[in-house]
Amino acid sequence: MAAHLRLNFIDGKWVPAESGQTRENVNPADFSDVIGEFAESGGVDIDHAVDAAAVALPAWRQLGPIRRGTHLTEASRILGERAEEVAAAITREQGKLLSEARGEVSRARAILDFTAGQARLLGGVTAPAEEERTFAYTFRKPIGVVGLVSPWNFPLAIPMWKVAPALLSGCTAVLKPSPLTPLTSALLVEVLQQAGVPDGVVNLVQGDVAAGEALVANPAVAGISFTGSLPVGTAIHAGGARRLLRTQLELGGKxxxxxxxxxxxxxxxxxxxxxxxxxxxxxxxxxxxxxxxxxxxxxxxxxxxxxxxxxxxxxxxxxxxxxxxxxxxxxxxxxxxxxxxxxxxxxxxxxxxxxxxxxxxxxxxxxxxxxxxxxxxxxxxxxxxxxxxxxxxxxxxxxxxxxxxxxxxxxxxxxxxxxxxxxxxxxxxxxxxxxxxxxxxxxxxxxAHLPHVGSKASQYGPPECSPEVWDFYTEWHSACISH
Missing domain, CATH: 3.40.309.10 (Aldehyde Dehydrogenase; Chain A, domain 2)
Structure with missing residues (x-):
């Protein structure tokens, strides 16, 4: 494993946590197999990542969805070339069968392909105008910088079904994965870097509760997409309520x-x-x-x-x-x-x-x-x-x-x-x-093209893995032009 994969990825650079603290990552199938010491980040690291994402936002939004989609297509190709490497990493740090890990890599590629295909559909509608010589239409804009908080059970597929639509929509992102599966998330970000995604557009901050709370609290973050437990999802929603933080929560099931x-x-x-x-x-x-x-x-x-x-x-x-x-x-x-x-x-x-x-x-x-x-x-x-x-x-x-x-x-x-x-x-x-x-x-x-969605306490906000996901990452606008 390359040493840089143990670090955070902020503004196109692999950097340690500001505190210098690390967390040990151990193979659940064999406690003697220590995978590595990964960055244990806090609020300062989150702030650096959010700042980088904010700086990168205007140019990334200006690029347009079709050109943004080409980066996702390229990422799918690269992930295919590195499939065995990534699957082995998933199995080693999460524990699942290698066959299950290979299936997860295939699903992540399918998510990239599906999302890239939405690039030519991400538009609005024209509408009748009540006045003469007036053109009326609707369109979408990205909401801005988003925080993506992902779990350990699908350490590649779930971050991918957050990162891919975030990027296609024109948002820039800070990914905060589970501290139990940091290596897979680092490999995901490395694939996107290899696919030519510009510096600052995707940032990775490793860590646990302190990093997650700082991401939710940062006023420059326009939305949080979270997958995990009901108590944590409820806390995220409550924590952002005072500033009307947009949330997308995929929670538990029985x-x-x-x-x-x-x-x-x-x-x-x-x-x-x-x-x-x-x-x-x-x-x-x-x-x-x-x-x-x-x-x-x-x-x-x-x-x-x-x-x-x-x-x-x-x-x-x-x-x-x-x-x-x-x-x-x-x-x-x-x-x-x-x-x-x-x-x-x-x-x-x-x-x-x-x-x-x-x-x-x-x-x-x-x-x-x-x-x-x-x-x-x-x-x-x-x-x-x-x-x-x-x-x-x-x-x-x-x-x-x-x-x-x-x-x-x-x-x-x-x-x-x-x-x-x-x-x-x-x-x-x-x-x-x-x-x-x-x-x-x-x-x-x-x-990959059907909504991953729950009801009752399992879901809040637009579903993922579907065209409806754009209602989280974008906001609607209308325009009337008279001449």
Missing amino acids: NALIVCDDADIGRAVDAVLHGAFGQAGQRCSATSRAVVDTRVRDEFLDRLVARVSDLRVGPGNDPASEICPVVNTARLEAALTAVTRAQRDGGKVLCGGGREIREDLPEGCYVQPTVIRDVPWDSELAQEEVFGPVLAVVDADGFDQAMTIANSVKYGMSGTIFTASQSRAFEAIDRFEAGMLHVNRPGVGAY
């Missing part, structure tokens, strides 16, 4: 997969395996609840537990691994605590439930994939996000009760149903209080 009495049980089990245990359950759209009709519950559980019990937990770079580690010890302890509390509330652990320890495993953050049955619909495990490989199985007496249980949580990220009934499927789509809906398929993942 997603249900409904298994009806007429479901294809084999397909439903496959979908739960992918949705609940892929990436060790560390996705906002992860299937964390299976709401199962009691008529098919026993068959479903027998087939599911047999499959889950055979899953091999291991390092992401081991081709034999099927479940990766969680990202750090805090997530490991959170998963184990969730299991203990579920048992307190009457849940019965059918498989897993503890830390995965084997002689062939290095010391790391390995959690056994866990299935818990008899989980009360209103218990903590059925209501609160775990962000780990722990599945709650909740009984339902028929379709109506299953829908009621699915909608009983404060979140509304994803909703899934397995049924042979077309009418029931469309009724579920109408009744789900969730943003991303699936029928007879896994409840995670979406195309």
Whole structure:
């Protein structure tokens, strides 16, 4: 790893934090593998980055969306050339399987390609005028400097679906990634630099809470796009409210997969395996609840537990691994605590439930994939996000009760149903209080050109990965010209 990737990237230069402080980045699959000491930044570093972005803003806006889009197209090409390098970095610092990391790189490229294709569509409309010899039209302007705060679970794709539209819209940006995945973010910025994005247009500031709070508080920042937990998102929104800071918040999920009495049980089990245990359950759209009709519950559980019990937990770079580690010890302890509390509330652990320890495993953050049955619909495990490989199985007496249980949580990220009934499927789509809906398929993942959006406490502001994202990064104007 090149030494400069451990630094901040401000105004086209790789620089250390002003304080000189650093934070250790460790491989969650092997605690003996120290990836490096990365900059631990504060308010002064954020201010330098925001100043650089403000200076770069006029020229970048003047460039126009079509020419700005060429930089995104070039970035996609370069990312393709460096795909294996970037995927390996994702696996090493985030922990996910190398196959999952490669998929994330492909999704990031798809986001760049989709966003670049919007360049010729980013316009307004002409409108009838009430007066003679008058021309009336609408157009968009970038809102200015934006702060982009991204999480660790998709350390390339999520920053990319913020950075790409920010740049195409004409905004300049300060990216503040999770301190758990600094290397991937540095590689992203390096790719953009190689693609010819001018100095100051994209700035990277590594760090934790101090850097994030300073970004939200800086008066020159016109908007904050954040992906992460509900408490932090709420704090960002409240912190910027006094100055009417524009916010775009993608928050948590407690997603249900409904298994009806007429479901294809084999397909439903496959979908739960992918949705609940892929990436060790560390996705906002992860299937964390299976709401199962009691008529098919026993068959479903027998087939599911047999499959889950055979899953091999291991390092992401081991081709034999099927479940990766969680990202750090805090997530490991959170998963184990969730299991203990579920048992307190009457849940019965059918498989897993503890830390995965084997002689062939290095010391790391390995959690056994866990299935818990008899989980009360209103218990903590059925209501609160775990962000780990722990599945709650909740009984339902028929379709109506299953829908009621699915909608009983404060979140509304994803909703899934397995049924042979077309009418029931469309009724579920109408009744789900969730943003991303699936029928007879896994409840995670979406195309790069479909909105990544939630409802209720899962989302605030325009959705990402969609044309609607321009309503965050730009503002509308109207003009009337008489002659």
